[in-house]
Amino acid sequence: MADALTIPKGHRFAADRALALISLKRRLAYKTTWLFSITLGGWQLLVGIVVWQNIIGAGSVGGYDWDAMRAYLVIGFVTSTIAWGSADWQMAGRILDGLVSIDMTKPVDFQRARAAEYIGGAVSVVPTAVLGAVAAWLLFDPQDPATPLAAVLTAVSVLLIFPMAFGIGYLSILLCFWTRRYLGIQWAKDGFVSFFSGMMVPLSLMPGWLQALSWCLPFPHFTTTPASIYLGRVDALEALGLIAAEAAWVVVMWFGARLIWRRAIQKVTIHGG
Amino acid sequence: MAELIATRTGGARHAFAVYRRSLAAHFRSIVEYPADFWVMASAGALWQTLQFAFLAILFANVSAIAGWGYHEMLVLVGFLTLGGATTAVFWDGVWSIGSMVIKGDIDYRITRPAPVIVQVASLHVGMQAFGELSLGTVMLVYGWVGAGLSPTLIPLALLMLACAVVIETAVLTALCAVNFWVKGTMSVFAFLVNDLQQDVLRFPLGIYPAAVRLVAMFVIPLAFVSFVPVEVLTGRASDWWAFGPPIAAAATAAAAILVVRAGLRSYDSAGH
Numbered sequence: 001m002a003d004a005l006t007i008p009k010g011h012r013f014a015a016d017r018a019l020a021l022i023s024l025k026r027r028l029a030y031k032t033t034w035l036f037s038i039t040l041g042g043w044q045l046l047v048g049i050v051v052w053q054n055i056i057g058a059g060s061v062g063g064y065d066w067d068a069m070r071a072y073l074v075i076g077f078v079t080s081t082i083a084w085g086s087a088d089w090q091m092a093g094r095i096l097d098g099l100v101s102i103d104m105t106k107p108v109d110f111q112r113a114r115a116a117e118y119i120g121g122a123v124s125v126v127p128t129a130v131l132g133a134v135a136a137w138l139l140f141d142p143q144d145p146a147t148p149l150a151a152v153l154t155a156v157s158v159l160l161i162f163p164m165a166f167g168i169g170y171l172s173i174l175l176c177f178w179t180r181r182y183l184g185i186q187w188a189k190d191g192f193v194s195f196f197s198g199m200m201v202p203l204s205l206m207p208g209w210l211q212a213l214s215w216c217l218p219f220p221h222f223t224t225t226p227a228s229i230y231l232g233r234v235d236a237l238e239a240l241g242l243i244a245a246e247a248a249w250v251v252v253m254w255f256g257a258r259l260i261w262r263r264a265i266q267k268v269t270i271h272g273g
Numbered sequence: 274m275a276e277l278i279a280t281r282t283g284g285a286r287h288a289f290a291v292y293r294r295s296l297a298a299h300f301r302s303i304v305e306y307p308a309d310f311w312v313m314a315s316a317g318a319l320w321q322t323l324q325f326a327f328l329a330i331l332f333a334n335v336s337a338i339a340g341w342g343y344h345e346m347l348v349l350v351g352f353l354t355l356g357g358a359t360t361a362v363f364w365d366g367v368w369s370i371g372s373m374v375i376k377g378d379i380d381y382r383i384t385r386p387a388p389v390i391v392q393v394a395s396l397h398v399g400m401q402a403f404g405e406l407s408l409g410t411v412m413l414v415y416g417w418v419g420a421g422l423s424p425t426l427i428p429l430a431l432l433m434l435a436c437a438v439v440i441e442t443a444v445l446t447a448l449c450a451v452n453f454w455v456k457g458t459m460s461v462f463a464f465l466v467n468d469l470q471q472d473v474l475r476f477p478l479g480i481y482p483a484a485v486r487l488v489a490m491f492v493i494p495l496a497f498v499s500f501v502p503v504e505v506l507t508g509r510a511s512d513w514w515a516f517g518p519p520i521a522a523a524a525t526a527a528a529a530i531l532v533v534r535a536g537l538r539s540y541d542s543a544g545h
Contacts, residue, residue: 047472054480184312195323
């Protein structure tokens with residue numbers, strides 16, 4: 001016990017697994033929310049299909065013809081389902097409610113514990129993403145992957161979205177040490193992810209300076225990276241470079257969050273003692 | 274009869290006074306915590322800026338969508354934004370109907386001498402709306418000037434904007450009141466329709482299949498918030514369509530009153 005209190009970091013993997021499982025069960029318990037997310041995601045995909053079909057017609061926009069755009073939209077549906085899939089407001093709630101002060105007394109690394117819960121929660125949307133993607137594939141018959149290798153690399157880049165989404169979510173909730181509510185921060189974060197990822201409009205349609213700015217941020221990896229690899233808009237070497245960049249962002253955000261945490265916990269005031 | 278009218282007028286005046294004081298109290302609490310206000314208002318402004326950027330980027334690559342040019346689309350999005358944002362400033366409390374029903378909080382409101390829905394709706398102010406209102410106005414004005422719309426159309430636009438606010442408010446109220454029957458803290462139906470409205474109606478309705486157009490015009494008439502007014506203003510629809518928004522406003526308001534009344538009748542508290 002004394003050891004556990006003096007070394008709060010580096011808890012056993014079993015604890016992570018348990019936290020992830022609890023989080024997954026909690027998400028699955030709320031079936032309405034689950035049904036709601038699939039309905040909303042499905043609708044957004046349908047709207048995207050109608051709008052872009054109208055815009056592109058028989059030609060092409062930003063290098064996307066209608067076949068490629070269908071694949072882009074389905075990939076965007078899968079990646080956005082994962083990106084919005086977990087519940088960062090639950091993490092924020094721990095800080096806003098003051099539960100974080102109790103967490104500090106636990107022999108558990110706060111960041112790792114939240115990561116485990118986040119991934120557990122995000123796993124609950126995997127069936128939504130898979131079912132939605134299969135249905136969309138059958139309905140809209142999008143373009144096939146450029147090469148078998150591109151398909152594999154696309155899958156890897158999509159998997160990396162889980163830790164990426166945690167990194168951005170966790171950095172956002174850390175701001176709650178300085179604010180009273182999370183909603184505004186969450187909206188701002190969601191806005192940045194939607195816009196700079198290419199979910200709202202493909203990056204290739206943007207002016208050069210905005211594309212350059214986007215690629216300096218972690219957001220394009222949420223849609224543009226997997227879609228570009230899948231459609232063969234980048235070759236194998238460039239694809240590996242993009243995946244390496246994704247992994248680098250995961251690491252940078254993880255350790256960046258540790259630095260911010262050290263400053264942030266100084267803001268915690270425990271009332272009454 | 275005269276007495277009845279006097280009582281009714283007095284009741285409406287009293288309800289409005291309660292609403293005004295309740296909302297004013299909330300505005301005072303916003304002033305107390307300015308940081309929160311600025312975070313929310315900035316988030317609202319950010320989303321609208323991105324919306325603006327989205328249209329600018331899109332129209333740098335294409336010249337028109339279903340015959341609608343860049344500036345006309347800005348007017349369309351301006352109407353959509355201002356309708357929703359005004360509702361969020363003055364009527365945002367209705368989002369909490371669901372949680373109030375579950376917790377039995379409606380009990381307290383029923384015992385007070387003012388309409389329940391007025392008390393509930395004035396409980397909250399959507400602070401993001403201040404950012405949305407400013408950027409929405411910028412888009413509307415910029416689009417208006419760019420599309421070369423006549424200044425003589427301004428009174429008509431303001432009237433249709435007022436109708437848009439009534440329609441938004443009424444549809445939101447009715448959908449949130451569904452939580453009197455379908456229990457849940459989150460107003461799922463209102464959230465879903467609101468999100469769909471933002472997604473679907475920021476583009477001209479003409480690009481969608483007939484079923485979507487019918488639903489948006491006659492089932493949940495949100496097309497009268499943004500699409501129909503801009504069609505009238507840009508001369509795409511005949512002048513007769515200008516009667517559409519007031520009729521839709523009256524119909525949705527009546528429907529919302531009926532739904533709320535039925536909801537309150539079926540309300541059976543939380544059992545404690």
